[in-house]
Amino acid sequence: MVIVITRISKKKRQNDLISTLEGNPFITDEDLAKKFKVSIQTIRLDRMELGIPELRERMKTMAEKNYDHVRSLHLKEVIGEVIELQLDQYGISLLEITEDQVFEKTKIARGHFIFAQANSLAVALINEEIALTAKADIKFIRPTYLSERVIAKAKVVNSSNEYSDIEVNTYVDNELVFKGMFTVYRSNELTQMKEERK
Amino acid sequence: MVIVITRISKKKRQNDLISTLEGNPFITDEDLAKKFKVSIQTIRLDRMELGIPELRERMKTMAEKNYDHVRSLHLKEVIGEVIELQLDQYGISLLEITEDQVFEKTKIARGHFIFAQANSLAVALINEEIALTAKADIKFIRPTYLSERVIAKAKVVNSSNEYSDIEVNTYVDNELVFKGMFTVYRSNELTQMKEERK
DNA sequence: TACTTAATTAGTACCAGATACTAAAAATAG
DNA sequence: CTATTTTTAGTATCTGGTACTAATTAAGTA
Known part of the structure; x- marks a missing residue:
């Protein structure tokens, strides 16, 4: 053997x-x-x-x-790349959907990335020391897929000295995929915030 | 010299x-x-x-x-750590706010991370091939800060065969910091989705 | 000024984890 | 059984260091 x-x-x-x-x-x-x-x-x-x-x-x-x-x-305070920005008026940002942002099976982007793009842009619009999202009402019109280039357009529609209302519409190839209304709290006093904290 | x-x-x-x-x-x-x-x-x-x-x-x-x-x-399909999960019923997840999630100046967590935690948990609750956020109505009650341990509790409040409504309340030390109503689209047919895509 | 201490430079031996190359041995295919 | 493929062995060389000793230079001070 x-x-x-x-x-x-x-x-x-x-x-x-x-x-x-x-x-x-x-x-x-x-x-x-x-x-x-x-x-x-x-x-x-x-x-x-x-x-x-x-x-x-x-x-x-x-x-x-x-x-x-x-x-x-660190550099990007915004998710997505800001293409255009007029403080307190409007802004546009671009986000290309990458592998880590999608569901394995369907290749559909997780909703919170689309939200994050819109939210970041809304907050970036505010020309103040502090800008925090207070409320949002959002709608996902259709799913967005891997590699799609997602464009968010934000516009300030209303503004008091404490809050701003910002409308964000998000598109892929001119097709509306997401829309949201954000209410953003604004302040220029850092100290006040810290007291509020507790 | x-x-x-x-x-x-x-x-x-x-x-x-x-x-x-x-x-x-x-x-x-x-x-x-x-x-x-x-x-x-x-x-x-x-x-x-x-x-x-x-x-x-x-x-x-x-x-x-x-x-x-x-x-x-890659491992985490969810932002935050799922502590408890009863499919189609309720779930709890924990998120500890890290340096990359906060604004430099204020150390306040960017809203979309809090949203992401809630959204991920809502989607994870759905016991189906596909679950996509369709709508959300959210409110940030108070800011959350670096190092805070944020607990999201999600509960299915309503369910048809196409959509589920999920209520998410998020707490820090039993204090409500965020609340949201999510409408999640559900489906078990992958093929259908792909046709819809275009 | 001379002495002392701190700071800098020089040089050697050695290490890990390689590349690049040559040559031999072993295994496999025809 | 021979030709070819695959594997192994060995040497020289490289980079970017550590660890150590010794010499030189600059600065501080009595």
């Missing part, structure tokens, strides 16, 4: 390599070699063939992604 | 070093040395004194942060 230790095929190993790295991108060639019980050189050949960069490159790109992300979240 | 090239003080350089790294964390000691016109060893001494890790460590932590972040966004 001959026992043949058939080593797993190259293809299988490379597939496993890909999923391993998806599950844990922070693994060195050395550890991969141990895991697959092959030499480190084999792992390197595999990476070459599959076009997978080295650990440090992988970390770098992830770090950069994160950095840009965090940064843009 | 003697020209004295006073080198900038250690303190100043170290402060500048910190802000330089904040602006661009992906910079090597070598480049920093060039930038500040000192030797590479000086930069390293500075990093030591300031407890700043080497480039690779900096990248690694950023990359890990990003990885966890993306991952948790």
Whole structure:
């Protein structure tokens, strides 16, 4: 009787390599070699063939992604990109629906992203130290899908010295997909707010 | 006349070093040395004194942060943590307000996060293939602040075979901070949806 | 002014995690 | 059994560091 230790095929190993790295991108060639019980050189050949960069490159790109992300979240006080803005009058913002914003199965954007775009824009319109959403009445007319470019148009329709009413209509290709009426509280006194807090 | 090239003080350089790294964390000691016109060893001494890790460590932590972040966004279909859930009946979710969710100046949570928590929970309640927010009527009672633990309670108050009405009340320490009525569209036919799309 | 201390620079050995390359060995296919 | 594919081994080199020692320069002070 001959026992043949058939080593797993190259293809299988490379597939496993890909999923391993998806599950844990922070693994060195050395550890991969141990895991697959092959030499480190084999792992390197595999990476070459599959076009997978080295650990440090992988970390770098992830770090950069994160950095840009965090940064843009900081820079962008608004969800979506503001295209036009006349303080206390009107504004337009654009949001392109990305993979993380949609339901897995249907590829439909979760409602709160569409809301967030409208809400952010409404708040951004207010030319004051403090602007907080107090009320909103909203309607989702039709679903929006992955990759669609969603345009929100906001307009101040009413304004007292404490509150502003802002109407937001959101479109995809000129088709109305969402509409909302926002009431935004406004104030220029930071101190007062803090007292109110408790 | 003697020209004295006073080198900038250690303190100043170290402060500048910190802000330089904040602006661009992906910079090597070598480049920093060039930038500040000192030797590479000086930069390293500075990093030591300031407890700043080497480039690779900096990248690694950023990359890990990003990885966890993306991952948790993927895992979490809901904004906030679901504590209790009775499908088609009621649910409770908890959200702790983090730094990225608040306005810089006031430390007040942006409204759309509070909305997102409520909306996600409302949608999660629906025991169907598809659940989409169709309408919402919401009110922000008082601002919520950084680090507060926000609890949303959702309850189905009405249900036909196409729509469900869900009431969501959100609390911080038993104090009502937000309330909303959501109308959620429900369906178990994926195909139909796709036709509707266009 | 000379002495002392702080700050900076120079240099060496070493490390991790690679690339790039050459050559040999082992496995598989025809 | 031979040709080809796949894997392994080994060496030189690179980057961006740590850790350490020693020398030099600048500044502070008695």
